[in-house]
Amino acid sequence: MFKKILIANRGEIAVRILRACRELGIQTVSVYSEVDRTSLHVRLADEAYLIGPAASRESYLRIDKLMDVAKKSGCDALHPGYGFLAENAALPRACVDAGITFIGPSAEAMEAMGSKTAGKQLARRAEVPTVPGTSDPIENPEEAQALAQNMGYPVLLKAIAGGGGKGMRVVPNDAAFASAWRDAASEALNAFGDQRVFVEKYLIGPRHIEIQILADAHGRCVSLGERECSVQRRHQKVVEEAPSPVVTPELRRKMGDAAVRLGRAGGYVNAGTVEFLVDANLNFYFLEVNTRLQVEHPVTEQVTGLDLVKLQIAIAADHRLPFAWETITPRGHAMEVRLYAEDPDNNFFPSPGKIISRHAPTGPGIRLDEGVYEGWTVPMDYDPLLSKLIAWGNSREETIARLRRALDEYTIMGIRTNVGLFRRILAEPEFLRGEIHTKWLDEVLARPRPPVEPPRPGTEEAALIATALWHSAQSNNSPPGSADSQATPARWKMEGRRQQMDHMP
Amino acid sequence: MKFEIQLTGAKGKRKHVVELKRTGDVSAVFLDRQALDADAVQIAPNVVSVMLGGQSFEFHISRSTDGTMKLRCGAHEYIADIIDPRAWRGRKHGAVEVEGRQEILAPMPGKVVRVLAKVGDSVEAGQGLLVVEAMKMQNEIRSPKSGKVERLLVKEGQNVNAGEVLAWVE
Numbered sequence: 202m203f204k205k206i207l208i209a210n211r212g213e214i215a216v217r218i219l220r221a222c223r224e225l226g227i228q229t230v231s232v233y234s235e236v237d238r239t240s241l242h243v244r245l246a247d248e249a250y251l252i253g254p255a256a257s258r259e260s261y262l263r264i265d266k267l268m269d270v271a272k273k274s275g276c277d278a279l280h281p282g283y284g285f286l287a288e289n290a291a292l293p294r295a296c297v298d299a300g301i302t303f304i305g306p307s308a309e310a311m312e313a314m315g316s317k318t319a320g321k322q323l324a325r326r327a328e329v330p331t332v333p334g335t336s337d338p339i340e341n342p343e344e345a346q347a348l349a350q351n352m353g354y355p356v357l358l359k360a361i362a363g364g365g366g367k368g369m370r371v372v373p374n375d376a377a378f379a380s381a382w383r384d385a386a387s388e389a390l391n392a393f394g395d396q397r398v399f400v401e402k403y404l405i406g407p408r409h410i411e412i413q414i415l416a417d418a419h420g421r422c423v424s425l426g427e428r429e430c431s432v433q434r435r436h437q438k439v440v441e442e443a444p445s446p447v448v449t450p451e452l453r454r455k456m457g458d459a460a461v462r463l464g465r466a467g468g469y470v471n472a473g474t475v476e477f478l479v480d481a482n483l484n485f486y487f488l489e490v491n492t493r494l495q496v497e498h499p500v501t502e503q504v505t506g507l508d509l510v511k512l513q514i515a516i517a518a519d520h521r522l523p524f525a526w527e528t529i530t531p532r533g534h535a536m537e538v539r540l541y542a543e544d545p546d547n548n549f550f551p552s553p554g555k556i557i558s559r560h561a562p563t564g565p566g567i568r569l570d571e572g573v574y575e576g577w578t579v580p581m582d583y584d585p586l587l588s589k590l591i592a593w594g595n596s597r598e599e600t601i602a603r604l605r606r607a608l609d610e611y612t613i614m615g616i617r618t619n620v621g622l623f624r625r626i627l628a629e630p631e632f633l634r635g636e637i638h639t640k641w642l643d644e645v646l647a648r649p650r651p652p653v654e655p656p657r658p659g660t661e662e663a664a665l666i667a668t669a670l671w672h673s674a675q676s677n678n679s680p681p682g683s684a685d686s687q688a689t690p691a692r693w694k695m696e697g698r699r700q701q702m703d704h705m706p
Numbered sequence: 707m708k709f710e711i712q713l714t715g716a717k718g719k720r721k722h723v724v725e726l727k728r729t730g731d732v733s734a735v736f737l738d739r740q741a742l743d744a745d746a747v748q749i750a751p752n753v754v755s756v757m758l759g760g761q762s763f764e765f766h767i768s769r770s771t772d773g774t775m776k777l778r779c780g781a782h783e784y785i786a787d788i789i790d791p792r793a794w795r796g797r798k799h800g801a802v803e804v805e806g807r808q809e810i811l812a813p814m815p816g817k818v819v820r821v822l823a824k825v826g827d828s829v830e831a832g833q834g835l836l837v838v839e840a841m842k843m844q845n846e847i848r849s850p851k852s853g854k855v856e857r858l859l860v861k862e863g864q865n866v867n868a869g870e871v872l873a874w875v876e
Contacts, residue, residue: 542841551841553815554868557768558752581816581840609780614752614768624781653716656782661715662742663756663763664777666735668786669709669724670746671754671767671775 202518203227203278203302207271208242209292210282211261213572213589214494215242218280221510230274232267234260236580241572248274255582261285264295271301278302278517280510284584287493288315304517305471306492314467314490324487327466329459332478332486334401345400346378357403358382360389360396367392371403402486406638407478409433410445410485412460413501414473415512417522422464424457425501425509426531431637432626434549439619439642440626441497442536443504446597446635447483450530456485463490472498472513478639496539496589499570503535503593534600535593538608540571542585544617553581557615562607566593566600579616587618597635601627625651714785721789771869808850810873812866816840821862823873827855835873838866849875 205228208215215231219242222229231246236255243249250270253260260266262285271279279301281287290308297303305311314320324331333352338361339345349356349372358381360368368389370381382398390396408431416422429445430438444453460475467490474495476488498509507529516522543549559575571588573579579587590611592604605627608620626632629645708725725736735744745757749764756763765777770785777784820837823829834846835855856874860866 547813550845551814551816551843553840558750558766560753560766581814583841585841612766612778614766614776614778621781653781655716656779657761657763659758659761660763660779660782661713661717661720661784662737663744663758663761664715664765664779664784664786665711665713665722665724665737666742666744666746666758667754667756667763667765667767667777668711668713668775668788669707669726670748671765672709672788673707673726674748675769 203514205230205274205276205278206304206514207232207267207274207276207279207301208246208282209261209267209279210285210287211237211240211242211572211583213570213586214282214284214496216245216572217570218282218510219245221508221514224508225511225514227514230270230276232261232270234582236582239577241574241577250274255580257285257583264289264292267292268295268299268301272299276301278304278514280304280513281493283493283496288491290315302517304513306469306473310467310469311492314463314469314473315492317489320490321487323467324463327459327462329463329475329487330485332402332404335399338397338399340397342379342382345382345398346375348400349378350375352400352402355403355405357401358385358398359401360385360393360398362389362393362395362397368398404478404480404486406640407480407486408445408447408637409438409476409488409639410448410456410479411474411476411491411495412456413495413498413509414460414464414469414475415509415516415522416464416469416471416473417516418470418519419521421522422461422469423522423529424460425505425507425529426453427456428495428497428500429637430497431639432632432642433639434642434646436639438497438539439622440536440538441500442534442597442600443500444531444534447479449483452483452485459485459487463487471516472509496586497537499568499589499591500535500537500593503568503591504531504533505529506532533593533595534597535591536597536600536604537589537591538604538623539586540588540590540611540623541619542579542587542616543619545619545622547617549619550617551581551585552617553579553585554616555579556613558612559614560610560612562590562610564607564610566603567591567607568593573613587613601633710789712787712789714787716782806876807856808853808875809871810835810847810849810875812838812868812870812872813845813847814838814840815867816845816865818860818862818864818866818872819844821858821860822846823849823855823858825855825858829853829855829875835875836860838872847872851875 206222207230208218219229229246231242231249232252233243234255252266286292290311293303293308355373358370368385370385372378372381385398386396410427410429412427413425427445427448428441428443430441432440474491477485478488479485542552544552555578556575568591573587592600594600594603710723712721722738727734735742743759747755749755752767754765765779767777770776775786816838819839822834829849831852833849835849836847837844853875856876858873860872
């Protein structure tokens with residue numbers, strides 16, 4: 202096993218990896234930019250080194266500096282986390298050159314599977330279904346119509362030279378094909394001077410469902426089941442859950458087999474994710490491979506009881522996976538929400554700044570993966586992800602109830618967060634029924650906002666009293682929390698108790 | 707101590723007078739001259755617990771850059787403004803704001819990546835003045851009125867704090 206691991210990342214994922222290392226008794230080395238000196242991943246690490254100014258390309262994206270730190274501190278392995286250099290094949294190559302183990306796939310596997318086009322070619326070879334259609338133009342309308350009948354309606358006609366929706370037609374059925382073809386071709390000719398059109402299967406309200414795979418260096422590749430990530434805002438996942446409300450054991454086995462076939466075909470080793478689009482008839486189509494740990498990996502951990510980061514480290518240390526696919530079935534339900542420093546009431550503007558006060562939820566079925574603390578200033582230079590709040594329970598209903606309860610407990614002052622967005626999502630009837638797709642959240646946000654549940658009677662009066670007390674405590678200039686400021690409320694308390702006694706029947 | 711407070715919440719804006727009275731060891735709370743069965747304790751520097759007729763409330767409180775207070779209680783949020791007749795601050799919230807010289811403030815800390823207007827330029831209401839980047843997102847700061855750019859107080863590449871004056875539009 203490794204003695205010391207370099208964590209080439211920051212924020213919550215660096216903290217997540219640190220914790221796994223600590224549990225394994227492995228020393229940790231963090232790196233930080235000038236604005237991250239007080240960040241949690243630096244405070245918690247055994248060693249930490251400054252690698253440059255705030256801008257990522259001068260710090261967290263500098264492979265040379267990472268290698269310097271790794272050599273200087275005597276690291277024998279490097280974990281890239283997600284984002285930054287995690288999918289850059291130059292990093293595993295640099296690690297090989299420096300004699301350091303990269304905790305992730307080889308550079309070759311990353312290149313063979315990581316890019317969308319290479320991944321799609323590999324999928325075809327591994328007989329993993331891709332969205333049916335052809336990227337070659339079809340000259341003859343009869344030939345195109347036969348192809349459409351073959352793949353099943355609805356289909357999408359797309360101009361070869363297309364863009365901006367021009368020369369694009371959705372064909373709902375066979376009867377509409379001929380006229381749609383004429384329209385698309387003439388529109389394409391007018392818009393681009395090129396009337397060639399190709400045919401693709403049109404997916405109505407597809408879901409985004411992905412399969413977590415793990416592969417060791419000894420030929421075993423397993424699927425850990427799916428994650429449903431259809432709730433997205435502008436292609437960015439915001440809520441993830443496992444299992445998916447629509448995936449049956451049979452579909453899970455089929456998708457898992459496909460993902461494993463793909464992993465084997467690409468010579469993949471370590472943790473990876475195969476993303477699929479799933480249509481209303483539960484047909485699934487390969488989308489792309491993420492050759493790294495995912496942000497949403499905790500939901501898989503909660504329903505499988507496995508620690509993916511520790512398994513990544515074990516695989517990199519050449520250990521064998523200790524289990525067979527048959528032994529892994531999801532237990533219970535898990536759901537994650539991504540809390541960002543952004544203001545949903547103001548067009549999701551980023552909201553960096555100082556966290557003045559914070560109360561984190563705890564209790565049954567709650568997990569919080571985060572890299573923030575009270576008094577820390579969220580820098581403006583990086584991704585605004587603050588925390589991942591994960592709930593799990595026996596059923597989807599219990600999990601949602603726990604998540605709602607935890608969101609009500611979670612308070613951060615000083616910066617704006619998108620907590621309100623999740624209160625809204627978790628109250629939407631369609632979400633509660635599991636009727637979601639990749640465009641669903643954008644549609645919900647375009648609708649008028651449902652009325653917020655009114656505050657309890659007395660909240661306004663209580664707010665006025667709180668304002669007066671807090672203001673007087675502040676203007677008394679007594680340092681907050683000192684004996685003096687505590688003395689005043691104590692008298693209020695006594696008087697309140699006395700009055701309550703008076704009111705007793 | 708007596709405070710006149712303007713509270714803005716879901717029900718709109720309202721003014722109230724809160725009095726915290728202390729006679730020896732005994733204290734009392736009055737809201738608009740009515741005695742309340744209430745008790746308030748500061749739990750942490752920014753947290754106040756209020757007991758009102760047996761109902762328990764907890765508020766997280768912070769002061770905004772404009773001097774008002776922000777209170778949060780679960781999903782609900784309030785803005786409180788202490789009205790102090792001696793204070794010069796707090797007089798600026800009025801409806802007639804788009805007249806006269808406008809100070810353009812940075813809505814968040816960030817870096818000025820582009821300046822779109824020059825001093826002396828005529829601008830329309832809603833026209834972009836500069837672009838501030840924060841957390842990988844670029845945000846255009848627009849003019850609140852049509853008029854002339856009188857001053858530009860920042861340069862491209864400069865870091866700015868929330869509430870910092872970026873420009874004047876006259």
